[in-house]
Each structure stands twice: as structure tokens, then as C-alpha cells.
Amino acid sequence: MIPTLRRKLMKVIYLVGGYNFGSGSSREQAATALKHRGIQCVIVGSASQTYKRNALNNGILVIESPGLSDHLKEKYGTEKLTVYTELTAEINFKKSELKTDGKVFEISPVGIAAQELIVVGGLENWVKQNLSN
Amino acid sequence: MGCDFYPAGRGIGHQIMIEEGYAFPGTLCVASDSHSNMYGGIGCLGTPIVRTDAAAIWATGRTWWQIPPVVKVELKGELSPGVTGKDVIIALSGYFNQDEVLNTIIEFTGSGVKNLSIEQRLTIANMTTEWGALGGVFPIDKSAIYWLRKRVGFISRRGLEGVPSDSDGNGKHPRLNKESIDALEKNIKALKADPDAYYSKEITLSLFSIRPYVSGPNSVKVMKSVTELKEEKLKINKAYLVSCVNSRLEDIEQAAKLVEGKKVAKGVEFYIAAASSEVQKQAEHKGYWQNLLEAGAKPLPPGCGPCIGLGAGLLEDGEVGISATNRNFKGRMGSPNAKAYLASPGVVAQSAISGYIDYGFANGEDTIRAEIRSNTKIKSGKSSVNILDGFPKTMTGRLVYCHQNNLNTDGIYPGKYTYQDDFKPEDQAKVVMENYDPDFAKKVNEGDIFSGWL
Numbered sequence: 059m060i061p062t063l064r065r066k067l068m069k070v071i072y073l074v075g076g077y078n079f080g081s082g083s084s085r086e087q088a089a090t091a092l093k094h095r096g097i098q099c100v101i102v103g104s105a106s107q108t109y110k111r112n113a114l115n116n117g118i119l120v121i122e123s124p125g126l127s128d129h130l131k132e133k134y135g136t137e138k139l140t141v142y143t144e145l146t147a148e149i150n151f152k153k154s155e156l157k158t159d160g161k162v163f164e165i166s167p168v169g170i171a172a173q174e175l176i177v178v179g180g181l182e183n184w185v186k187q188n189l190s191n
Numbered sequence: 192m193g194c195d196f197y198p199a200g201r202g203i204g205h206q207i208m209i210e211e212g213y214a215f216p217g218t219l220c221v222a223s224d225s226h227s228n229m230y231g232g233i234g235c236l237g238t239p240i241v242r243t244d245a246a247a248i249w250a251t252g253r254t255w256w257q258i259p260p261v262v263k264v265e266l267k268g269e270l271s272p273g274v275t276g277k278d279v280i281i282a283l284s285g286y287f288n289q290d291e292v293l294n295t296i297i298e299f300t301g302s303g304v305k306n307l308s309i310e311q312r313l314t315i316a317n318m319t320t321e322w323g324a325l326g327g328v329f330p331i332d333k334s335a336i337y338w339l340r341k342r343v344g345f346i347s348r349r350g351l352e353g354v355p356s357d358s359d360g361n362g363k364h365p366r367l368n369k370e371s372i373d374a375l376e377k378n379i380k381a382l383k384a385d386p387d388a389y390y391s392k393e394i395t396l397s398l399f400s401i402r403p404y405v406s407g408p409n410s411v412k413v414m415k416s417v418t419e420l421k422e423e424k425l426k427i428n429k430a431y432l433v434s435c436v437n438s439r440l441e442d443i444e445q446a447a448k449l450v451e452g453k454k455v456a457k458g459v460e461f462y463i464a465a466a467s468s469e470v471q472k473q474a475e476h477k478g479y480w481q482n483l484l485e486a487g488a489k490p491l492p493p494g495c496g497p498c499i500g501l502g503a504g505l506l507e508d509g510e511v512g513i514s515a516t517n518r519n520f521k522g523r524m525g526s527p528n529a530k531a532y533l534a535s536p537g538v539v540a541q542s543a544i545s546g547y548i549d550y551g552f553a554n555g556e557d558t559i560r561a562e563i564r565s566n567t568k569i570k571s572g573k574s575s576v577n578i579l580d581g582f583p584k585t586m587t588g589r590l591v592y593c594h595q596n597n598l599n600t601d602g603i604y605p606g607k608y609t610y611q612d613d614f615k616p617e618d619q620a621k622v623v624m625e626n627y628d629p630d631f632a633k634k635v636n637e638g639d640i641f642s643g644w645l
Binding site: 070071072073074075076077078079080081082083084085087088090091092094095096097098099103106107108109110111114115130131134135136138139140141142143145146147148149150151152153154158167168169170171172173174175176177181184185188189 | 241243244246247250251253255257259294325574575576577578579581582583584585586587588589590591592593594595596597598599600601603604606608609614616617619620622623624627628630631632634635
């Protein structure tokens with residue numbers, strides 16, 4: 059075991075969706091409900107701008123990776139609404155890439171502003187922190 | 192410092208943002224309303240934000256924004272007499288009506304831009320919202336600088352408005368003054384798109400080919416030329432010359448000249464409201480306002496009103512309205528059983544006089560000449576992202592796949608739970624994706640525990 063890395067028993071679920079994910083209303087629960095179900099990160103072909111903003115402001119990452127979305131569609135088809143795949147994926151945020159199923163997919167870069175929001179758990183905490191500073 | 196406050200009656204917020212220079216060319220300016228796009232008319236990137244974000248900006252002075260894909264819209268030629276900026280944006284929304292510019296920022300360019308007045312640009316930029324874009328920005332050209340200098344002159348004669356930010360200007364207007372415009376003019380000399388700038392789409396439009404159009408009913412994705420529609424003699428009950436998109440001096444002038452010496456048709460109510468108290472004063476000074484009143488138009492105070500279904504003069508059941516506003520969603524201007532059409536101030540005024548949708552225009556050829564091209568981004572090589580302390584460099588997780596495209600917020604979180612205030616996080620977790628896949632919440636989380644590195 060590499061001593062510099064903290065090993066954690068944890069559950070990370072990535073929800074992979076299609077294109078134009080989260081269009082429609084601006085209700086924030088569409089983002090928070092996924093978080094409360096234990097989904098830390100949503101990876102989609104593309105997402106509604108409002109949805110992305112709501113999600114990040116609530117501390118949930120929305121990443122765009124058309125390549126991954128297309129790959130899973132090819133692999134699993136569209137028969138089942140939800141496929142609980144056996145695949146694990148490793149996201150490298152520094153390189154903006156995701157490795158799974160023996161392939162490397164490009165992801166939209168997660169910039170400093172987004173990272174700040176994720177680290178503190180959303181906009182409300184971010185404001186509190188910036189006010190106290 | 193306090194908040195700059197302009198009381199009711201001073202005008203529509205977006206108009207004040209322009210008149211008082213808050214929406215300053217070359218800057219990014221946000222407001223908690225969807226028509227913030229309007230600031231693009233003066234070369235300021237205006238984009239809407241939600242109120243929570245607005246509060247956070249007031250508290251911290253900071254926000255985040257992901258730069259959307261940019262679409263170039265090249266305007267060529269010039270508009271025929273009687274055709275306006277409103278017709279241009281109605282045409283763009285109705286012609287490219289397959290979400291071509293959804294969630295993008297539009298950059299207006301081309302030799303036709305110089306032939307559009309700042310007021311027309313503001314109208315076009317305002318309604319890029321309806322077209323689906325997050326912003327629509329015009330270049331800061333000679334006309335923009337000329338317009339700003341005129342405004343500086345007006346303000347120096349008028350004096351300051353007595354708001355807290357005045358103290359930033361040492362007696363001068365804190366934003367619109369000779370020095371600020373001189374500096375802007377100097378800075379914009381170097382402001383040009385890079386020769387290899389990437390645009391996700393490129394659209395060209397011939398302004399010559401634009402005709403007076405009417406958009407609707409109840410959608411901006413449908414339009415017809417007025418010349419075609421007037422044959423139907425579509426009877427109207429109400430006409431509106433109001434709102435942030437079309438109630439500036441040039442708009443009021445266009446309408447006033449058409450109604451001069453005429454009367455509003457029997458059975459038609461024609462409502463007018465200036466975009467601001469200053470616009471109204473100027474319109475009065477020029478006699479336009481009186482022309483409209485003498486024709487029988489009903490004045491409303493400068494501000495938002497029927498356009499968002501507020502105040503007097505709303506559309507009632509079964510009525511038809513023609514409106515120089517920006518949005519004709521079903522029920523927005525009153526009853527959901529009414530029909531709302533959008534058009535330029537001239538078409539609205541002529542229709543109010545005729546009693547049906549009407550406008551005098553020698554049509555000629557009626558084909559929009561426009562093209563669209565989608566571009567593929569050429570990869571510019573790997574860039575490395577800086578990682579903050581506390582944010583993982585890598586993260587491993589299990590993939591759960593939902594194939595549906597356009598999975599909307601009702602699919603993810605049913606509308607019926609949205610306003611149940613006693614709903615707790617665990618309740619949200621139980622119903623998530625219910626409309627899409629009722630088994631989703633049950634299955635996800637079962638046996639998904641595994642080891643990962645953080």
C-alpha cells in the first residue's frame with residue numbers, strides 16, 4: 059500500500075446520462091435528490107446550463123463527456139432504463155480524462171471555481187466562508 | 192457602499208442599466224432576469240443569473256461562470272425601410288428554430304452591423320433570450336462610442352441621479368463620463384476576435400432579405416410575414432407598445448409616425464409605456480407621445496406591465512393581442528386562452544389602427560437568405576488543470592448508466608414534490624428519477640460499496 063494515499067472505504071457512484079440532461083425547470087431538487095441518493099457526480103453527453111449551475115451550487119459535480127456517453131450507449135443499448143454496470147471508472151481531474159473499460163475518455167475540465175464549490179459543499183457554504191474571510 | 196436604487200416610475204431595470212452605464216461595454220454584467228442579454232446591444236456581455244447567485248455576488252463580489260460555446264452570427268447588408276431589428280430577431284428565432292443556439296453566446300459581426308442603430312441592436316440582443324442563447328453581443332464600434340458620448344453629454348446636462356455610487360465619480364457620473372469613454376475607445380482598438388477563434392456554429396444572414404414579420408401565436412418558433420398575414424385580416428383586441436425590448440425612442444417614433452392623425456380602431460385597446468421616464472420625456476418633447484395619445488392609445492407608467500402579465504390591460508379569454516414585447520408564451524400576458532403575437536412597433540401601431548394584423552410594406556421577394564454551419568473543434572493539445580487543496584486529483588467510482596437523452600427535471604425529480612416544504616433529504620432520495628425509472632432509487636446504493644482511492 060502506498061503510504062501517502064489515504065485509503066477509504068467508500069462508495070462513489072457516477073451516474074452517466076445522455077445529452078441535454080436536466081433540461082426543463084430550474085428546480086434545485088433535481089440536483090440535490092441525486093446527491094441524497096448517494097450520487098456524487100453526474101457524467102453526461104451534455105447538460106442544461108441551469109441544471110449544471112444548480113448542481114454545482116449544491117456541491118454536485120456535473121461533467122460532460124460525450125465520448126463516454128456514446129460508448130455506454132453502444133455497449134448497453136437503450137432497452138434498460140437504468141444499467142447498473144460492472145464498470146468502475148477513474149477520473150483524473152488534472153488531466154481531464156476518465157478511464158474505464160480499457161479506454162480513455164476526455165471530460166470537460168473541472169476548473170478552480172468548480173473545485174472550490176465542491177470542496178466546501180456548495181454555494182451556501184462558499185458564501186459563508188468568503189464572508190468570514 | 193449602499194445599493195443604487197431607482198424608484199418605481201424611473202423605468203424598466205434593463206433600460207436603467209443601459210442609461211446609467213452599469214451595463215458598460217467590454218464588461219460582463221449579470222442580472223437576475225432572463226433579458227439581461229439585452230446589454231449585448233452596447234457591447235456588454237449580459238447574461239441572466241438566478242436570485243441565489245445574485246445574493247452570493249452581493250455578499251462576496253465573486254461568482255463563477257462557465258464560458259458557453261460561441262456562435263458567430265454574421266449580418267450582411269442593410270434593412271429595407273420599414274423593417275427593424277425586431278424583425279431580424281423574430282426571423283432568426285423563427286428560421287433557426289431547432290435549438291441551434293441553445294445555451295450558447297452569440298457574437299454578432301459582419302458588415303451589416305454598422306447599419307443597425309444601437310436601439311435596434313438592443314432589441315436584437317434582448318430577444319436572443321427567446322432564441323435560446325445565454326447572451327448576444329454586438330461589437331463596440333464607432334456607433335456604440337458615438338451613442339455613449341451622446342449619453343455622456345445628456346447626463347452632464349441632466350446631472351447625477353443621487354445614488355450612492357455617485358460618490359465614486361468625484362462629481363462626475365461614476366460610469367459614463369468623458370474619461371471612461373476615451374479609455375474605452377482606446378482599449379477597443381485592439382479588441383478583435385482572434386483570426387483562429389473557434390465558433391461552434393457560424394450563421395450568416397442577409398439583412399436585405401428580412402421582411403416585417405409576426406411571431407406566434409404563443410411561440411417564437413413560428414413566424415409569418417405580415418404581408419402574408421394581413422390577407423387573413425386577423426382581428427385583434429389589444430395592441431401593446433411596452434417592455435424592455437421595444438419601448439425606446441426610436442420604437443415610439445416608428446409607432447407615432449404611423450398613427451399620426453389617425454384613430455385606434457373600434458374595439459381595440461392600444462397600450463403604450465416607455466422603457467424609462469427619460470424615454471417618455473424625450474418622446475413627449477418630440478411630440479411622438481402626444482401623437483399616440485391623440486390616436487387613442489392608453490398610457491401606462493414606464494416599467495414592466497402587461498408583458499409579464501402585470502397591471503392593467505391584460506389579455507382576456509379568447510382575445511388576440513399583438514405586442515412589441517419579447518415573449519409570447521401561452522398565458523404570459525394574461526389568460527392562457529388568449530393568443531399573443533409579437534411584432535415590431537410599426538406593425539403593432541398599424542394593426543391598432545386597422546383593427547387587424549396589418550402593415551404597409553411592398554413585399555417583393557419573401558425568402559430569408561441565411562445559412563448555418565457547424566464546426567468541429569480542433570484539439571489544441573492537452574491542458575493541465577490546477578487542483579486545489581482538498582479536491583481529489585483522481586476519483587474512482589462505479590458507473591450507473593441511464594441512456595435517455597433530454598432527461599428533464601421532471602424525470603429526475605417529479606414536479607409534484609417540488610413545493611412540499613417538509614420533504615427531507617431522505618425523502619428526496621426515495622423519489623429521485625421516479626418518473627424515469629421507478630426502480631432507480633431502490634436499486635442504486637444496494638451493494639455499491641467498494642474500495643476506492645481518494
